[in-house]
Amino acid sequence: MAELPEHKKLYEALRRLISDGVYAEGDLLPSENELSSVHGVARHTVRKALDRLVVDGYILKHQGKGSVVKGVPKGIGILSLMSTTSAVGDNILTTKIIGRPEVRAWKEAFTFELSDVEKEVGCIYFERLRSLNGKPVFYDITMLPNLNFPRFTSLNLENKSLFDVLRTKYQIEVTGGVQQIFAIKADAKLQEHFRVRPGHPVLRLNRKLNTNKMGVYIYSQVFCITDELGLSGTF
Amino acid sequence: MAELPEHKKLYEALRRLISDGVYAEGDLLPSENELSSVHGVARHTVRKALDRLVVDGYILKHQGKGSVVKGVPKGIGILSLMSTTSAVGDNILTTKIIGRPEVRAWKEAFTFELSDVEKEVGCIYFERLRSLNGKPVFYDITMLPNLNFPRFTSLNLENKSLFDVLRTKYQIEVTGGVQQIFAIKADAKLQEHFRVRPGHPVLRLNRKLNTNKMGVYIYSQVFCITDELGLSGTF
DNA sequence: AATATATATTTGTACGTACAAGTTTGCTAA
DNA sequence: TTAGCAAACTTGTACGTACAAATATATATT
Incomplete structure (x- = not known):
């Protein structure tokens, strides 16, 4: 060290x-x-x-x-939740991993292009569904290149700890990134996850996160219901 | 000086x-x-x-x-446009001021609370509609406290130049801010501006921008159609 | 010609000094 | 007690030096 x-x-x-x-x-x-x-x-x-x-x-x-x-800053980019009616504070946010993290091939990461190296090694893939007080509000897909992440698939991937795990276990720091934000209508898959009717407005984020390791990027796609909660971020 | x-x-x-x-x-x-x-x-x-x-x-x-x-960085927070299909590059972005900037009273700025001083002096208010290749994609409302902005209402408020104007003319730098993002259905007003049907998904941003001047904040609400363009931002 | 080595260049770290500028605090005088 | 003023404290600016670490370049060797 x-x-x-x-x-x-x-x-x-x-x-x-x-x-x-x-x-x-x-x-x-x-x-x-x-x-x-x-x-x-x-x-x-x-x-x-x-x-x-x-x-x-x-x-x-x-x-x-x-x-x-000043306090502990909010997550990088847009990560924190904020209630429109009252403070979110002590509301219970539960995280459910859909399936287990697994290694699979990939050819593209949402709208982002991949390097040849990334394509070759494949990706670690997992999906999460996060609920606030029992109501699903977040559905996200995360993809990491299958590089230098020993025993990653067996780790507990809680919401807050992902970046901490990467920094402490693998010395990988997220230094910044790019994101694209869209307002879309819920499709069949999202209707099922969020239990909403067709046409319900949903927020979609495509994100590519840079790290301190050259060539290592984290890709994620986040869907969010903003009926009662807005996505809040500082910059 | x-x-x-x-x-x-x-x-x-x-x-x-x-x-x-x-x-x-x-x-x-x-x-x-x-x-x-x-x-x-x-x-x-x-x-x-x-x-x-x-x-x-x-x-x-x-x-x-x-x-x-590295180049010229993207706007603070989320400001830049990005096409989903091809590069935006040379597409023509036109800005139309709806009405003229005017001074009016205010009691709140969207979801943000105002200080007593801000309430007292009132605000400079203006709305803009921005179109890409003739199609309206941005509708935004901006509110500044009516402080230290001599002759502001007579200035030309183009898209890119707002922050530059504030910095060069009034020595006000935007140092950061908070924003809340929502996916909503277009209401009557938005349907008219964007020429879309009821229920069309629209992105809404409520923003409070901090400046280097104590107590001076800029408030804006942005509505955006993301059918073909995603809102892009770096962090 | 290709490779290895030494040298120079460039940024990173870390120390130091001095004074300016803004804030707080304590003292003094009215 | 209050008001004003001086001193102390804290951050901001700006100068300097020295060496380490990484890269680029030139040189020497094979």
Whole structure:
């Protein structure tokens, strides 16, 4: 395991403290000079760590005041749910894997083209149906290239943990991506999954996610019912 | 007019060169040392400017190689169009302002709540209908607080230039925001604008954009037909 | 000519200093 | 008590140095 640079170590440490709630929203982080002396690094290194926290949306900086904790940012792109009527908060979101993750061939990923390498190795494929308070709201298909993912098919793939699993188990970080969004009418398959009538409006997202590994992309297609819940995202 | 800091001036200069196509996609920027000596600033200052170009998606950096131009990034959040069948490229996107920008009172901005200050000053309101090759695809409502926007109602509000106008004329930069996305059925008003039948699926976006000015937010609601075009965005 | 090696170039990390600018805090004087 | 002011604190800008790591280039060797 390679040694991380100092500014990245500090970034990860502070990020964890915010994620774990040690520093809550509105709190002030220790000053740059304090972090500098405590962690035994130069102020410049501290600033680099804080810069990334700002970019990632964890903190806000105010000259003369300090670094104010903003909170844990929403998922990359559009991932979080938001109720139109009331707060979503403690509603129960259950995730059901349809079938098991399996390896199969692929020639294209929705509207995205694949490289020759990706075509050759095939993909890990799985579908999920997520329900809020018993009502299905999400149906998504995920495809990963069958590369460097030992024992992936036997992992528990919960909603929130997918990116964490990729980062911690396989050192793969999602750095960005592209998505296309459509409003469509529910087809037979979606009518069945969502238990809606023909013609019901459904949101469709085609997504291609970039990672820190050259040539490794994650593809997913998400269908969503937005009758009571809008898809919410920050940017 | 306040003097911009050196790193920001350099950032703006390089950004402009990329936007204008002087540095095209795939080109290498001058090295950090070269930029340093040419512009008469320290390498650290150059790096800060380049850092922001990386964050904004204009360039990619490779250790030992240099800074490779990535191109002009897509709009913040979801702004750009993308064809499902072929490249959009040179299709003609026309923008029509429905009515003129006008000042009016407001009590809420779509699903977003307003501050007391915002309610008091009222808002600048305008609607736009954008068509691709004669077919209407975008209908959007924009609302700005009636603050610090002298002569705004007499400006030409083209599609691409809104953010540029805000930045250059009023020193207001959009730093991020929140959006909610829904798939809905076209109501009477949308049926008329888009010339579609009842029940046609339409994309709706409610957006609240943050700016660098404290307390100044931009609100917009966008309706979009995605029959042939998906809404595309990078993140 | 092809390969291996050494050199130069370029970005990454990390340290340091100094001062400017904005905010908070505490003190002093009215 | 209040108001004003000075000091302390915190982040922003900008300069400098040094070396590491990755890439590109030129050189030498086979």
